[in-house]
Amino acid sequence: MEQVRHEQAGLRAFIRSLGMRAEVADDVAQEAFIAAYRKLQTFERGTNFGAWLRTIARFLVSKELRKEERRARLLGEHVAAVLTDSESKECLSHDTPERAAALRQCLSQLPERSRRLVQQRYFENMAPSVIASLEGRTANDVRQALFRLRAALHDCITKRLEAQTL
Numbered sequence: 001m002e003q004v005r006h007e008q009a010g011l012r013a014f015i016r017s018l019g020m021r022a023e024v025a026d027d028v029a030q031e032a033f034i035a036a037y038r039k040l041q042t043f044e045r046g047t048n049f050g051a052w053l054r055t056i057a058r059f060l061v062s063k064e065l066r067k068e069e070r071r072a073r074l075l076g077e078h079v080a081a082v083l084t085d086s087e088s089k090e091c092l093s094h095d096t097p098e099r100a101a102a103l104r105q106c107l108s109q110l111p112e113r114s115r116r117l118v119q120q121r122y123f124e125n126m127a128p129s130v131i132a133s134l135e136g137r138t139a140n141d142v143r144q145a146l147f148r149l150r151a152a153l154h155d156c157i158t159k160r161l162e163a164q165t166l
Contacts, residue, residue: 018061032057106156
């Protein structure tokens with residue numbers, strides 16, 4: 001227990017340094033401690049517990065970043081299709097004309113700067129680092145803004161679709 005308390009703050013900082021947002025870093029740290037507890041019998045006494053724990057956290061961060069990239073890519077494909085008014089196969093199979101219309105409405109309600117960010121990332125397929133250099137921001141700032149925009153668009157679309165079914 002003492003070892004966990006000793007490593008807690010450092011592990012969170014390490015996870016953040018690997019590119020995780022603060023709100024996700026706590027969850028990943030918690031998962032790392034749980035995984036470490038489950039694998040405790042594989043830890044060699046006398047070795048560096050913190051290094052062992054950071055190795056576990058590194059794998060969890062990598063897994064989480066892949067999930068985020070997959071979510072962003074799927075949404076990006078959909079946004080690009082809607083922005084080009086495409087009804088092609090590239091739209092996700094669960095998409096409907098109502099969903100596409102809701103996305104268009106939600107995009108139109110975004111501030112210009114946010115719309116431009118969505119346009120650059122998902123329509124022009126620019127990497128966050130490229131957008132950052134164009135916009136005078138850091139790549140991490142762009143990633144965080146895109147994460148918030150995806151969440152806001154998801155909420156907006158969900159509310160619009162729910163309102164249509166009432």
